[in-house]
Amino acid sequence: MLKKLLITSVTGLLLTIGIKPSIAGTLVENVARSGFLTVGTSMNAVPYSYINADEQLDGFSIDIIKLIHKQLEEELDRDIVLDFVPVSTPQEALRKMITGEIDIACNGVFTWERDKYVDYTLRYTISGIRLLFPKGKIPTDTSFANTKIGIPPQTFVSNAIKLAHPNATFVEVATFEDGATALKEGKIDALAGDTMMLDGLRQQINSEGFEQYPPFSENPYARFGVGCIVPQNNSTFLNIANFTIAKMMEGYLINDPEMTTLVNKWVGENGVVSIVSPEAIKSFFENTINNHEQIPFTK
Structure with missing residues (x-):
């Protein structure tokens, strides 16, 4: 009953804002018929996509997608074309998935709210939440009172930073890219976000000109795994994706x-x-495999 009510409420919401959900066969059936897998x-x-x-188009998430694509071709015994569709925010990826415009999107961080509308794969890497400051510009008062912090459209990032620094000045940015621009132009003092994306941004802007807070010798504001989202109620495709990610982890663990x-x-x-240690990666992969099944690794 709860699931039925949830589906009804989501459908009603989408119709209210002029979006018609796509309900035509399972994802695997649609891909087998069309020969296309659409990726948001x-x-x-950087370094995801x-x-x-x-x-x-390159990145860790893109390599994961290619592995899933290869496994899907093996399962269906046919060629599948990868069709990449740009998405700028988690909200856009969620909307496009609910409406059937995309079949999978990676770089995803689990939240209970999003889990009402999509399913999550196993996480294929770990990251955390930190702040990126221009080098030497981290205030001595680390309460960051009146410090202008750019907040991207990710609820879990916003919640963590606002809880840690309630007296800061929060500046909402429409996308991570907009936040990067605001930081470069001095419109904000720091940008909050995924530690790995912040390090990728540092390298793009000026590898020696920026630093993260808290320092890497200390814990981030929060830790999380990064995975993919897929449409709900598509267990066959979800299993293929999860098996692929677990197999990648098993391969890494056995060298x-x-x-x-x-x-x-x-x-x-x-x-x-380079900010994630090999020990952390190995531990994360081992814990994931231990909570599922060790896969005899074969090509």
């Missing part, structure tokens, strides 16, 4: 060259973002 993705979120120097290279390319000592 950010285009400027971004346009690289060769004008190609499979392909999976080790994939992970190390993005995170760890020599990754695009």
Whole structure:
């Protein structure tokens, strides 16, 4: 009854704002019929998903999508075309998924509110919430009273920062990219966000000109795993995605060259973002596998 009421309320909300939900077969059935898997993705979120120097869509999340794509092709025994659709915010990804415009979107952080409308895959990496300041500009008064902090459209980020620094001045930014621009132009004193994205932003703007708070010797304001969202009630596709992510983790843990290279390319000592230690990655992967099933790793 609760599920039925929830579906009814969501449908009513979507119709009220002029959006018609897509309800035509399961995701796997639709992909098998059409030959397309539509992926909602950010285009400027280093190291998750971004346009690289060769004008190609790249990133840790993109590599995860490609692994899921490969597994899906094996399961369906047919070629599948990946169709990437830009999304700028978690809210946009959620809306496009509910309306059937996209089949999967990564770079996702679990919240109970979003979980009412979509399902989450296993998380494929870990991150946290910190602030990015221009180098040497972190106030000595770390209550940050009157410090202008840019808050992107992510409720879990907003809640963590506002709880830690209630006397700061909060500046809502429409997208993470808008927050980056405001920080570069001095319109805000600091930008809140995902630690890995903040480090990617630091490298894009000025690798020596910015630093994060709290320092990496201290805990972040909050920790979280990063995964993908998929449409609700599509267990076959969710299982394929979860199996793929777990297999990637298992490969990394047993030092499979392909999976080790994939992970190390993005995170760890020599990754695009080096702030996540190999020990933390290994522990996270082990805990995930232990809570599911160890997969005998084969190509």
